[in-house]
Amino acid sequence: MTESNVITLNKPEQNDPLQEVLREGARKLLAAAIEAEVAAFIAQHSALKTDTDKTAVVRNGYLPERSIQTGLGDIAVKVPKVRDRSGSGIKFNSSLGCRPI
Numbered sequence: 001m002t003e004s005n006v007i008t009l010n011k012p013e014q015n016d017p018l019q020e021v022l023r024e025g026a027r028k029l030l031a032a033a034i035e036a037e038v039a040a041f042i043a044q045h046s047a048l049k050t051d052t053d054k055t056a057v058v059r060n061g062y063l064p065e066r067s068i069q070t071g072l073g074d075i076a077v078k079v080p081k082v083r084d085r086s087g088s089g090i091k092f093n094s095s096l097g098c099r100p101i
Helices: 017-044
Strands: 057-062 066-070 073-077 080-084
Touching (some): 017 057, 017 080
Antiparallel strands (some): 066 073
């Protein structure tokens, strides 16, 4: 029994169609995970209000693209920006290890 169904992947820096599909899937999965993290973070602070009774912790666009290191190579994702309007110093940091590109 020398036959094997194992497919050897090329190195991350090589452009293989299969790796491109896997990278795109990983990018979408990571983006969804980060969006879920931000939604949970904002929900956690939803009771916090400003002096004018507005929600204090809100989304405010995106940070510059960040990179997450995976077995397929670095995957670039957009990380949502969170703004604290109350001045309490609340900051969002993803637990997925995003680092600036």
